[in-house]
Amino acid sequence: MADPKAPRSLTPEEQKRRRKRSLALALTLGGLVLIFYVITIAKLGPGVMQRPM
Amino acid sequence: MSTMSNSLAEPQTESRVTAGLSQGDVSDFFALLKPRVMFLVVFTALVGMVVSHPDVHPVVAFVSLLMIAVGGGASGALNMWWDADIDAIMTRTRKRPIPAGKIQPGEALAFGLTLAFGSVIILGLASNWLAAGLLAFTIFFYVVIYSMWLKRWTPQNIVIGGAAGALPPVVAQAAVTGHVALDSIVLFAIIFMWTPPHFWALALVKSSDYERAGIPMLPNVAGPDATRFQILAYTVLLAPLGMAPVALGFGGLAYAIVSLVGGLGMLALAVQVYRLRKGEPAMRVAQQLFGFSILYLFLLFATLLAEHGFGFFRPVFG
Numbered sequence: 171m172a173d174p175k176a177p178r179s180l181t182p183e184e185q186k187r188r189r190k191r192s193l194a195l196a197l198t199l200g201g202l203v204l205i206f207y208v209i210t211i212a213k214l215g216p217g218v219m220q221r222p223m
Numbered sequence: 224m225s226t227m228s229n230s231l232a233e234p235q236t237e238s239r240v241t242a243g244l245s246q247g248d249v250s251d252f253f254a255l256l257k258p259r260v261m262f263l264v265v266f267t268a269l270v271g272m273v274v275s276h277p278d279v280h281p282v283v284a285f286v287s288l289l290m291i292a293v294g295g296g297a298s299g300a301l302n303m304w305w306d307a308d309i310d311a312i313m314t315r316t317r318k319r320p321i322p323a324g325k326i327q328p329g330e331a332l333a334f335g336l337t338l339a340f341g342s343v344i345i346l347g348l349a350s351n352w353l354a355a356g357l358l359a360f361t362i363f364f365y366v367v368i369y370s371m372w373l374k375r376w377t378p379q380n381i382v383i384g385g386a387a388g389a390l391p392p393v394v395a396q397a398a399v400t401g402h403v404a405l406d407s408i409v410l411f412a413i414i415f416m417w418t419p420p421h422f423w424a425l426a427l428v429k430s431s432d433y434e435r436a437g438i439p440m441l442p443n444v445a446g447p448d449a450t451r452f453q454i455l456a457y458t459v460l461l462a463p464l465g466m467a468p469v470a471l472g473f474g475g476l477a478y479a480i481v482s483l484v485g486g487l488g489m490l491a492l493a494v495q496v497y498r499l500r501k502g503e504p505a506m507r508v509a510q511q512l513f514g515f516s517i518l519y520l521f522l523l524f525a526t527l528l529a530e531h532g533f534g535f536f537r538p539v540f541g
Contacts, residue, residue: 187248194249202345205286209349212282 247326254320255303255331256296256338264295264391267414270524271392271407273532274473277399279350286349287398291391294342294358298365298387300335304328305370309436315429335366346398354398361390375437378444385418386411406473409464410524416461417520420454420493424513427451427496428506447505451497454512458493462486465523469539474527476537481526485519 180188211218268291272284303310303319311322320326339362347355369384377383389411396407426433426440427447433440442450465482468474474482492512499505530536 184246187246190249191245191247191252194252205289205345205349208282209286212280213349 245327245330247320247330251320251325252334255300255326255334257299257303258296260299260388261292261295263388265292266521267410267524268292268391268395270527270531271395271410272399273528274406274410275396275400275404276531279399283349284399287346287354288395290342290346290349291358291394291398293338294346294362294394295391297335297338297342298362300331300338301362301366302370304331304335305366306374307331309375309438312436313429313432315432350398351401353401353403354394357390357394357397357403361387361394364390376439378439378441380439381422382419385415385422388418389414405471406468409467409471413461413465413467413523414520416457416464417516419457420461420489421513421516421520423450423454424496424509424516427509428513448500451500455493455497458489462490465489465519468527472538472540473531474539475530475535476539477535478523478526478530479539481522485522488515489519 265288268288272288277284303321306316307319307321307328310316310319316322321328321331339359343355343359343362346358365384365387369380369387373380373384392410392414393403393407397403423441426442427450430440430442430447434443441453445453463486465486466474466479469479469482489512492508492515495508496505496512499508
């Protein structure tokens with residue numbers, strides 16, 4: 171007899187929606203990385219390379 | 224909220240929500256951000272930036288604008304989380320993601336809080352902490368002061384709550400200049416004064432919807448005639464206020480013409496709303512005022528954008 175607490179498998183429609191959510195989250199995280207990178211360059215300019223060794 | 228969670232529990236189990244598994248589509252999460260309101264936020268914030276003629280890196284300005292937009296979207300998501308019970312009752316809002324059973328209230332809350340904190344912190348890091356503080360205040364004001372407190376308590380809800388919708392130009396100016404000046408405060412005042420006639424015109428048309436949801440909008444509490452008088456009174460104040468940028472020197476010739484003609488248009492419609500009180504013509508003219516008010520505000524800000532962003536500025540005096 172199947173365990174009633176066992177997770178059921180996703181329907182194709184649910185899998186499709188989950189893939190789209192995962193993709194959106196990945197793009198958002200990638201966008202955040204890009205934002206922090208360009209803001210650092212824009213605010214520090216060439217000074218980003220000048221630091222005490 | 225507790226009654227909301229209970230009342231929503233049943234339809235959700237019957238529809239697409241299964242335990243622990245998010246069922247929302249990306250478009251449902253996007254709808255939580257209230258994209259049309261977000262457009263207004265971005266647009267008015269952009270004008271707040273452009274009239275300031277900032278000496279700031281375009282990337283900083285762009286990221287600031289993006290974070291103001293995300294903060295506005297977060298406010299929308301948190302508002303939908305809190306208001307899901309009344310959204311389910313009103314025809315205008317019952318297809319929103321939470322009452323439609325596409326997104327669970329907890330998901331909307333987490334989504335809204337994440338975006339709210341994220342946008343404030345990134346705005347602070349990208350521009351300055353005055354702007355970040357103002358954005359945090361805007362979100363707090365919209366969600367806590369307006370949605371949680373005023374909306375279900377007083378018919379003056381949208382008058383006071385309108386401050387949240389009027390703040391984006393101020394936040395934007397602070398983001399690109401590091402301070403708040405008179406021009407963005409005037410833009411704030413224009414949106415603030417525009418909000419009551421805009422929303423009360425809608426409330427006249429949708430009064431039965433608000434009545435059913437138990438929201439004390441002015442037509443339901445003070446009656447349609449008192450609302451018509453208030454609409455006229457606020458429009459009488461709004462029309463000259465809309466021309467204030469000309470007097471202060473940051474509204475040029477084109478703005479003077481647009482604000483004069485637009486203000487007269489608003490006044491003419493407000494007078495019509497005040498005079499026509501019965502039947503279909505009364506509803507039609509209220510609907511017209513609602514539609515025209517959107518065009519009016521858009522034209523005022525678009526003209527400032529054209530004058531300051533695209534070099535169309537011609538001074539009115541000298």
